[in-house]
Amino acid sequence: MADSFDQQTRDDVFDYLLRLGDDRLILGHRLSEWCGHGPILEEDIAISNIALDCVGQAIGFLRLAGEVEGKGRDEDKLAYFREAIDFRNLLLLEQPNGDYAYTIMRQFLFDAFSYHQYEALQESRFEALAAIAAKSLKEVRYHLRHSSQWVLRMGDGTEESHRRIQEALDDMWMFVFEMFESDALEQRLVAQGIAVDASALQPKWEEMIANVLSESTLRRPMEPGYQSSGGRRGRHSEHLGYILSEMQILPRSYPGAEW
Amino acid sequence: MTEQQILEYLKTVKDPEVPVIDVVELGVVRKVVCREERVEIDITPTYSGCPAMKVMEQDIVAALKERGIDDVQIRTVLHPAWTTDWMSDETRRKLKEYGIAPPERVTGNDLNPLNYAEKRVACPFCAAEDTRLTSHFGSTACKALYYCDSCQQPFEHFKCI
Numbered sequence: 427m428a429d430s431f432d433q434q435t436r437d438d439v440f441d442y443l444l445r446l447g448d449d450r451l452i453l454g455h456r457l458s459e460w461c462g463h464g465p466i467l468e469e470d471i472a473i474s475n476i477a478l479d480c481v482g483q484a485i486g487f488l489r490l491a492g493e494v495e496g497k498g499r500d501e502d503k504l505a506y507f508r509e510a511i512d513f514r515n516l517l518l519l520e521q522p523n524g525d526y527a528y529t530i531m532r533q534f535l536f537d538a539f540s541y542h543q544y545e546a547l548q549e550s551r552f553e554a555l556a557a558i559a560a561k562s563l564k565e566v567r568y569h570l571r572h573s574s575q576w577v578l579r580m581g582d583g584t585e586e587s588h589r590r591i592q593e594a595l596d597d598m599w600m601f602v603f604e605m606f607e608s609d610a611l612e613q614r615l616v617a618q619g620i621a622v623d624a625s626a627l628q629p630k631w632e633e634m635i636a637n638v639l640s641e642s643t644l645r646r647p648m649e650p651g652y653q654s655s656g657g658r659r660g661r662h663s664e665h666l667g668y669i670l671s672e673m674q675i676l677p678r679s680y681p682g683a684e685w
Numbered sequence: 686m687t688e689q690q691i692l693e694y695l696k697t698v699k700d701p702e703v704p705v706i707d708v709v710e711l712g713v714v715r716k717v718v719c720r721e722e723r724v725e726i727d728i729t730p731t732y733s734g735c736p737a738m739k740v741m742e743q744d745i746v747a748a749l750k751e752r753g754i755d756d757v758q759i760r761t762v763l764h765p766a767w768t769t770d771w772m773s774d775e776t777r778r779k780l781k782e783y784g785i786a787p788p789e790r791v792t793g794n795d796l797n798p799l800n801y802a803e804k805r806v807a808c809p810f811c812a813a814e815d816t817r818l819t820s821h822f823g824s825t826a827c828k829a830l831y832y833c834d835s836c837q838q839p840f841e842h843f844k845c846i
Contacts, residue, residue, distance in 0.1 A: 454734075468819060468820040468822075468830065469820075471820065471822055471823065471824070472820055472821060472822035475734075475822040475825075475826045476822070477734075478732075478734030478735070478736065478826060479732060479733055479734045479826060480734070481734050482730070482732065482733030482734025482735070483733045483734070485733070485734075486733060486763070541798055553764070554763075556764075557762075557763035557764035557766070558763060560763075560764065560765075560766045561730075561733060561763050561764075561766040561767070562733060564766060564768075564846040565732060565733060565826075565846075566798070567795075567796070567797075567798040567846075568821055568822075568844065568846075570798040570799065571798055571799065571821055572821045572822070574798075574799055575821075634799070637799070638799065
């Protein structure tokens with residue numbers, strides 16, 4: 427199908443796939459920072475597994491992006507040899523891990539978004555994209571079970587765990603609505619049945635988080651307050667540069683290194 | 686050289702994480718096509734980030750090379766997405782004997798992402814149903830951790846996806 431895209435569509439799909447891939451790549455990298463530092467052994471293992479799934483999904487999207495672009499860039503080239511301004515991930519996902527409550531709440535809010543995004547993307551007319559979505563959806567179900575159960579456990583847990591996870595939610599709220607921003611590029615692809623309108627995912631997401639938050643005795647922050655955005659256009663927080671310097675140093679120092 | 690023959694060879698390639706089951710019964714090998722001297726194999730990943738996939742790919746190439754087949758082309762396909770429902774009863778029995786509680790058939794409950802009602806998984810060691818989930822993620826992405834309150838053994842359950 428990619429062969430039949432005109433140049434505009436090709437450019438749009440490339441950018442759209444970077445958005446999907448970079449979200450998972452950057453989140454996966456953040457989660458991998460917990461490896462060896464998890465609060466308990468089971469969580470160390472769980473979060474590392476989730477990191478692997480995220481990076482695996484990113485590989486799928488970035489590989490496809492490279493094919494659509496048609497300039498010989500593969501997933502590694504795209505991950506390791508782009509600058510911060512070329513990354514298209516959400517600002518929420520590049521925020522530092524904070525304490526475990528922050529990591530879990532960020533994961534829950536994104537999992538709930540990702541779940542509905544994949545569910546809708548399975549129906550994309552671009553079969554290669556639909557296939558990645560259908561596969562990833564199965565994995566995200568487990569991520570969502572994991573993160574929602576920890577939100578419940580911490581929210582409805584001790585006074586301290588409740589305070590910490592409520593603070594985490596309040597702190598990251600300013601990054602949340604970037605998930606549902608749609609732009610002209612996305613709308614062009616929605617019109618062709620390739621992409622999903624992010625703003626249309628919000629009602630389902632709201633319903634899901636309302637259920638979990640209320641069961642967890644947590645309070646949804648007053649909306650919307652100050653909202654930060656710009657990730658989809660390459661306008662990132664200072665944190666992304668630090669992530670990339672760590673993630674990219676090896677292939678940039680030793681291009682073509684294999685072991 | 687026939688496709689059937691190649692499949693037989695592939696049955697000697699085990700999952701590196703679960704060495705009692707092979708890549709064919711695991712459902713990773715989707716299709717084998719023989720074209721003269723060349724063998725084309727479609728494989729599908731169990732989980733997107735499963736690090737064992739690369740090993741399985743290398744093991745497949747090595748196993749065929751051992752039998753004098755050098756021209757092997759492996760292609761990764763994602764559709765249809767891998768499911769534990771492809772495992773036969775025999776494969777499930779092998780998992781259980783190895784000490785891993787096998788996956789049940791995927792049900793509507795498995796599709797619910799906010800599923801708090803944990804299902805009963807029988808202990809692979811003592812068959813008791815007095816078990817509980819300790820973590821959704823085990824030593825590999827495909828397994829969850831359980832604990833048997835009857836024989837006091839931790840064990841792994843192959844997740845249903």
